[in-house]
Amino acid sequence: MGCDIITVSTDSEHVHLAWRKNEKELADVKYPMAADKTGETSRAFGVYDPASGRALRGTFIINPHGVLLNADISFYNLGRNIDELLRRFKASLYMARKTNEVCPSKWKDEGDATLKNPGAQMVGKVHEALEKK
């Protein structure tokens, strides 16, 4: 899909290797596992927890120009939904191509209703604009 997924934690790359080779659940994992040992990157993204030296569950979508477009952070005890991540990633790709459209909350994939040129004329008329499709 033209995207690189990088996993990041404050563990070292050596521990990443050991975990990847020991945990059978990770047998299919093909993503590079990055080591943020100083926590500097985790701090930059606002996910560093100084109390534990660990990174919270943050997911960040960055475009090919290096601009941060999407951020999602959960506390330790809540796992992430991969379908929602995919939805946001697909929407980011779509809107990068169709810069005059926006993807509303129910947008899931190409072909779903979008809002075109949202401007003054759409104020109070979003329902009608979505119905048209």
Add this chain to the structure above:
Amino acid sequence: MTDFANGLRLGQKVPDLSLPTYDPVTDDFGTFSMATQIENKRWTVLFFYPGDFTFV
């Protein structure tokens, strides 16, 4: 990177970070760099998690 001490905001350019990696595909250590991503015009998803040997 101290400019981002309070966290990057949406729409900001990510600083030129560079991190050592373990790459399961090559079974070798490597480097992830934002500069390389931009040079190669690649989308990037950074997926932070608390620690190895826990659930992700």
